[in-house]
Each structure stands twice: as structure tokens, then as C-alpha cells.
Amino acid sequence: MEATGTPASAAPRQGRARNRRGEGGRLREEIITAAVELLDEAGDERAITLRSVARRVGIAAPSIYPHFPDQPAIMLAVMQGEFADLRDGLRSAVENAGDDPRRRMYAVCDTYLDFAQVHPERYRTMFGGLWMPDPDDSSVTKEDLAALGDETMRILIDTLADCAAGGQSTSTDPSSDAVALWLGLHGLAHQRALAEALPWPTDIADRIITALAHLNT
Incomplete structure (x- = not known):
């Protein structure tokens, strides 16, 4: 179950360009990078939820599922x-x-x-x-x-x-x-x-x- 809400510092990245065909690997790395940033800021892995990561990357949470199931x-x-x-x-x-x-x-x-x-x-x-x-x-x-x-x-x-x-x-x-x-x-x-x-x-x-x-x- 995801934690409700996200840290105030989990600001979304603005103007993220849509991946071209075959560039799904780039989104996967952006998801990981966003999770590391949240961990550094909060010091607690519970701050890393599908919603907080998606917000940081600038995507909808369901966009994570093709790369990470949970x-x-x-x-x-x-x-x-x-x-x-x-x-x-x-x-x-x-x-x-x-x-x-x-x-x-x-x-x-x-x-x-x-x-x-x-x-x-x-x-x-x-x-x-x-x-x-x-x-x-x-x-x-x-x-x-x-x-x-x-x-x-x-x-x-x-x-x-x-x-x-x-x-x-x-x-x-x-x-x-x-x-x-x-x-x-x-x-x-x-x-x-x-x-x-x-x-x-x-x-x-x-x-x-x-x-x-x-x-x-």
C-alpha cells in the first residue's frame, strides 16, 4: 500500500519530453534517479511511492508499471x-x-x-x-x-x-x-x-x- 501524500520537496520535473519509440529504457532510469533523489531528501524509503516517483519524473503513476510492477x-x-x-x-x-x-x-x-x-x-x-x-x-x-x-x-x-x-x-x-x-x-x-x-x-x-x-x- 502506498503512503498517502508526498514530501513537499518531491516537485515534479517540468516539461518532460515524451519518449520516442524504443526509448523506454530512458524512462526506467529516470524513475530510478527520482527514487534515489527522494531517498536522499527524506532518508526513508517509505517516501518512495509510485505516486511520489511519478510526480518527480512528471508522468502518471500507471506509466511506471511497464518498468516496475510495484x-x-x-x-x-x-x-x-x-x-x-x-x-x-x-x-x-x-x-x-x-x-x-x-x-x-x-x-x-x-x-x-x-x-x-x-x-x-x-x-x-x-x-x-x-x-x-x-x-x-x-x-x-x-x-x-x-x-x-x-x-x-x-x-x-x-x-x-x-x-x-x-x-x-x-x-x-x-x-x-x-x-x-x-x-x-x-x-x-x-x-x-x-x-x-x-x-x-x-x-x-x-x-x-x-x-x-x-x-x-
């Missing part, structure tokens, strides 16, 4: 896009860090934390348990949900495994230790967002990474 399908596309952006950022961090596995480890973790800080509303929706669609009552499947974040976790696992193989980490189980490392990073990102005024140690991220990745000191 609101959870729009949110899934948003989450898939954000996880893809995070994945690409982590890959770039690995490539730009050079051949030193330890440097790549820090680069990946720092990039993750930066993403959380730059996109707090998106991050909370991705990792904070705010978006929990019911696979039995929506078009989103359990497999769709399980696949979110797989690639980003794989990058963390592979980076830690490289550190272990290069003798820079004592980890004997990179897969499990990468999960523990992610939990530490997520906890830091979450608490930084909630307690910005807390006098965080300047090296708190390095401490977490060094300890949970079992890096040699």
Missing part, C-alpha cells in the same frame, strides 16, 4: 545501483593502490567508509535494515535480496586473502575474517553518523582495520 521493485533497482557504485569504487581503490596488498586493504576499507559518509541515507537503507520487503508479498525474491552486496563482500575477502598470501596478515580464514572486518567497518560508519560530535580517535579506522584484518604490526 514499489519494492523500484527500491530493488535503487539498491542494485548503489551496490554497483560501491563495488566499482572498491575496485577502483584496489587498482589505484598499486601492488602492496596492505595498501589495497586500507584503500578498500577507507573507500567503504567514505561511501557511508558521503551517502548516509543510501547507506542506511543498504545496510541498516530499513528496507525489508516481504518476498511473499512483492515482486522482490529472496534470491534478489541475497545477491545484494555479494560482489562488494567478495572484494573484501579477496583483498584480505591477498594480504594473507603476501605475509602481511595472519588470517587463516579470509572469508570469515572479512565478515568480521565488515561488521567493524559498518559499526564505525553507523556510529559516526549517529554521534558526529564524539571525539573519535584520529586513527580509529586504522585500529579497526589492523585488528580485524589481522594485519602484521
